[in-house]
Amino acid sequence: MRDLSRDNRFLSINTATLRRERPLGEVVAALAKAGIPGIGPWREQIQAIGIQAAAKLVGDHGLVVSGVSRAGVFTAKGRAGLQEMLDDNRRAVDEAAGIGARCLVLIGGGLIPGSRDIADSRALFAEGLAALLPHARAAKVPLAIEPLHPMYAADRAVINTLAQANDLCDALGEGVGIAVDVYHTWWDPNLEQEIARAGARRILAFHLSDWLVPTTDLLLDRGMMGDGVIDLRRIRGWVEASGFEGLCEVEIFSQRNWWQRPMDEVLRTCVERYRTVC
């Protein structure tokens, strides 16, 4: 297992940790100042300044883009709207390619609007993923399916377990992998075995945060690493035992706590926790 305590070599920050509204230039400068080598930007930040300018920004600062958030959501407009979602996903692939991201992160999308058929919604996600794949392969952008916690199954993501993601990878082959986020998966009784099943080839991203007790909001109350109950080091051990050598990307949605603090303080805390509890 890698020793994280000595430097920040494998650390990345998902920009949603700092409120995704911040302009990319501001975030990039803060990361460089904090000595953090990785960034996980959101599409909106890239679009705001254009792909070329975004690529130049991260390139000039020597940052590694551990992943771009986020695409997928093929269920959002139902079957009739799949083509529209595919067009948008192809643009997302181009954005990820343009800034040299290691992967594009995909989430399921919730139930098809008006539907109670979760199996059908999952099938539509699989259709969308298969249809997107040729474009992603051609652009050499690996697609990382990120299973979200089952509490998001209705309105955000019908892909909820690593087993589902692994099944999709089995079915689709080269070019599709998985983003393992401890927040979404820590409770899963099959976590260790599904991480092993995924292996280094499939695990394209590894996301860190913590589960607070109590959790006061379903979406925006994630904890800083060490402040919650997730056995972070054990899970990282499983991920690295599978052969994963990528970055550890901190992704914390925290409306009432971390989003209220100065960016430098948040980054300082991320570094300290990354080195001591992850």
Add this chain to the structure above:
Amino acid sequence: MRDLSRDNRFLSINTATLRRERPLGEVVAALAKAGIPGIGPWREQIQAIGIQAAAKLVGDHGLVVSGVSRAGVFTAKGRAGLQEMLDDNRRAVDEAAGIGARCLVLIGGGLIPGSRDIADSRALFAEGLAALLPHARAAKVPLAIEPLHPMYAADRAVINTLAQANDLCDALGEGVGIAVDVYHTWWDPNLEQEIARAGARRILAFHLSDWLVPTTDLLLDRGMMGDGVIDLRRIRGWVEASGFEGLCEVEIFSQRNWWQRPMDEVLRTCVERYRTVC
């Protein structure tokens, strides 16, 4: 599949739907008046008047006790406190036996206090369950493991899937079964197969409510059947295809909506939804 539209024959109301603080006598009278044949009381209500008085109440009104909520929680005081939890669980078995309940509902309990080791907490639950079983068998009270939604894994229940419950049943044999609650399990990609695996012998209780979009509280914002996104009839179909012939127990924790309404209105709505959307 049973036709529920014509009468209330298979309907039961978990008393938490009416705020569990109501005295048992008041609830029993209201159920009888509403023509509802089943009740799922909480231990506190039985304890408040004593087992004999509670048994007489439900007996005089001819109610079926579809289950008693709730026991288990073997992790609550750690390994050192298991004996104390077992003593309490044996009293719960006696209460369930005393009022002729069809089962005693057990939930996992959260992580062992101070621990981040969910596997160890799950092992402690299994130990407690095994230790409780002889007493339950002697009292002829079936133990129904109720997997709770993964969002409760940290602080309420480390048993989160039907697969885990089935595994425990496999390991422990006669006297242990499962309570299937649509709220906790609807998202599970393996739901149909795990219901089939459980079969009629293991499915001891079937709980109804709905998942609202949006859900504003992790614990107290369950929906009335038909107001959310769960495919209730499909899941009931799977449960009945397994051979289940028991009651459908409505269990809705709804602090801001249904708990604010008069008991008669809530019961009327339960009956109407049970007949039309379940």
